[in-house]
Amino acid sequence: MRKQFVKTTEDLMAQDERLVLLLGDISVFGFRNVFKLYPERIYNIGICEQAMTSMAAGLAKEGLIPVLHSIAPFVVERCLEQLKVDFCYQNMPGNIVSIGSSYDYAALGCTHHCPGDVASLRALPGMEIVVPGTPSEFDRLFRAAYANHHPTYFRLSERSNQESYEVEFGRAKVIQRGSLATVIAVGPTLTRALEATKELDVTILYYTTVAPFDEDTLRENCQREKIVLVEPYYAGVMVADIHSALGYASVIIKSMGVPRRFLTEYGYAEEHDEAIKLTQENIRAQVEEVIRV
Amino acid sequence: MHPTKDYIVKEIQNLINKLKRQIVLATVAVGEGHIASAFSILDILWVLYDRVLRIDPKIPKSDERDRFILSKGHGSLALYAVLAEKGFFPASELERFAAFDSPLGGHPDCNKVPGVEASTGSLGHGLPMAVGMALGLRIRNLKKRVFVLVGDQECNEGSIWESALLAAHHRLSYLTCIVDYNHSTDRSLLLGDIAAKFAAFGWASTTINGHDHDAIYKALIRNESGRPIVIVAETVKGFGCKQMENNPAWHHRAPTQDELPAILQELV
Numbered sequence: 001m002r003k004q005f006v007k008t009t010e011d012l013m014a015q016d017e018r019l020v021l022l023l024g025d026i027s028v029f030g031f032r033n034v035f036k037l038y039p040e041r042i043y044n045i046g047i048c049e050q051a052m053t054s055m056a057a058g059l060a061k062e063g064l065i066p067v068l069h070s071i072a073p074f075v076v077e078r079c080l081e082q083l084k085v086d087f088c089y090q091n092m093p094g095n096i097v098s099i100g101s102s103y104d105y106a107a108l109g110c111t112h113h114c115p116g117d118v119a120s121l122r123a124l125p126g127m128e129i130v131v132p133g134t135p136s137e138f139d140r141l142f143r144a145a146y147a148n149h150h151p152t153y154f155r156l157s158e159r160s161n162q163e164s165y166e167v168e169f170g171r172a173k174v175i176q177r178g179s180l181a182t183v184i185a186v187g188p189t190l191t192r193a194l195e196a197t198k199e200l201d202v203t204i205l206y207y208t209t210v211a212p213f214d215e216d217t218l219r220e221n222c223q224r225e226k227i228v229l230v231e232p233y234y235a236g237v238m239v240a241d242i243h244s245a246l247g248y249a250s251v252i253i254k255s256m257g258v259p260r261r262f263l264t265e266y267g268y269a270e271e272h273d274e275a276i277k278l279t280q281e282n283i284r285a286q287v288e289e290v291i292r293v
Numbered sequence: 294m295h296p297t298k299d300y301i302v303k304e305i306q307n308l309i310n311k312l313k314r315q316i317v318l319a320t321v322a323v324g325e326g327h328i329a330s331a332f333s334i335l336d337i338l339w340v341l342y343d344r345v346l347r348i349d350p351k352i353p354k355s356d357e358r359d360r361f362i363l364s365k366g367h368g369s370l371a372l373y374a375v376l377a378e379k380g381f382f383p384a385s386e387l388e389r390f391a392a393f394d395s396p397l398g399g400h401p402d403c404n405k406v407p408g409v410e411a412s413t414g415s416l417g418h419g420l421p422m423a424v425g426m427a428l429g430l431r432i433r434n435l436k437k438r439v440f441v442l443v444g445d446q447e448c449n450e451g452s453i454w455e456s457a458l459l460a461a462h463h464r465l466s467y468l469t470c471i472v473d474y475n476h477s478t479d480r481s482l483l484l485g486d487i488a489a490k491f492a493a494f495g496w497a498s499t500t501i502n503g504h505d506h507d508a509i510y511k512a513l514i515r516n517e518s519g520r521p522i523v524i525v526a527e528t529v530k531g532f533g534c535k536q537m538e539n540n541p542a543w544h545h546r547a548p549t550q551d552e553l554p555a556i557l558q559e560l561v
Contacts, residue, residue, distance in 0.1 A: 055425035
């Protein structure tokens with residue numbers, strides 16, 4: 001996805017002179033061509049994410065469209081208050097693009113993990129949150145939303161789904177319709193959810209925009225009010241939105257995602273998937289269980 | 294016949310005192326306000342808005358304006374009083390300061406108040422936003438100046454020094470940062486020679502008496518090639534009101550009805 005981010009941004013910078021890129025000393029080599037082409041619109045700010053974020057809001061005040069980029073914990077959690085006040089409270093447009101989702105950088109340890117980004121940003125009124133499942137989905141979603149006058153967070157993952165869909169910003173995609181339960185898969189969990197539910201008579205909804213939450217698609221397609229929610233970040237972030245969309249009706253939600261504890265092991269992301277049971281097998285088990293209820 | 298210098302000084306002093314009375318009275322209804330912080334920056338803001346900034350209150354969002362951010366947002370009462378005097382909104386709005394549906398809050402909101410460039414209050418945000426605005430103006434090839442006022446205690450924030458590095462590195466010569474050195478920080482973290490610290494980061498620095506209008510004016514109109522400018526303004530918190538001056542009890546409160554007459558009497 002990171003390569004696609006470079007490609008898409010470079011392409012858009014050629015078309016839109018308002019785009020300004022601020023890097024927290026990340027992806028500098030990847031953007032080497034942009035440094036040559038548009039030196040007045042790309043800056044390697046260094047390791048000062050708080051000032052970088054406020055500075056980006058200052059650029060937005062001058063009519064420019066900033067894109068902030070760093071590893072997730074540093075471009076979200078380190079500067080959360082700057083995102084809250086300078087972007088959301090002031091209603092400034094801008095784009096925050098992170099790499100290193102959840103435990104993508106498993107071997108680097110908990111300082112470089114960030115499963116809490118979406119939960120944190122969901123607490124900021126006005127912050128849009130986009131979780132693409134593949135590079136081409138990122139391309140579609142970024143082009144659709146980068147200049148929409150709101151602060152928007154794009155969460156890039158190291159791992160992608162096997163198949164891309166023609167996703168729309170702000171809309172969930174109905175992958176299949178069934179009658180026994182609804183599976184909601186967010187971003188790069190879709191392939192696992194599809195494999196897990198093979199030959200099961202369930203609806204599968206695919207969300208790549210977490211905020212603003214698409215209530216309509218859920219309401220129109222939710223079967224029997226039995227839901228398995230599969231999120232690639234802290235489990236349960238979308239639960240409140242689901243309850244709200246369904247009018248606080250009685251609903252069973254099996255919520256899967258990253259548990260709220262430090263994952264102190266290292267290794268590979270796939271090993272963490274196994275350890276926290278965010279696997280195809282466990283999705284299958286949860287779906288079968290919810291159907292039986 | 295032109296008025297004499299003494300007459301002009303007296304006239305400005307009368308005006309400053311009028312604004313100070315408005316600031317005090319604004320706090321009475323709501324029962325709170327950062328009066329002392331407003332008094333320490335009022336002289337600076339008046340000179341800035343009266344003699345330096347190229348602004349038009351009829352077109353507060355004009356591209357052609359100079360920009361000013363009050364980074365220490367709790368000094369909002371001084372900014373409101375000056376903006377009202379300059380015609381951005383009626384002075385009568387001050388009487389509803391911090392009321393439930395007032396546009397004028399304890400910290401300024403740029404989406405509610407004409408002439409307010411940024412919503413501030415959380416310290417350490419205004420300077421980096423000003424850095425972004427100055428860079429944005431350069432990208433857009435607009436030669437406008439950006440001024441920002443920070444407090445000395447605000448300079449405890451790491452983001453101030455991140456911004457100091459960034460502004461110098463990017464040679465933002467159209468950026469001027471005024472430090473209101475009213476020594477609030479002395480109770481917690483000694484900053485020493487703030488001008489020397491900024492100079493070490495690559496800024497052009499100067500230190501002035503922040504209540505001397507001529508000194509303020511000379512410092513504000515200074516131009517530098519290739520370097521941002523910092524003006525360290527030595528000020529007195531609560532300046533002009535003896536019981537408030539350097540008295541921490543007055544950091545955030547309004548006068549009682551018993552205290553009010555004597556305070557207003559001092560401000561004439």
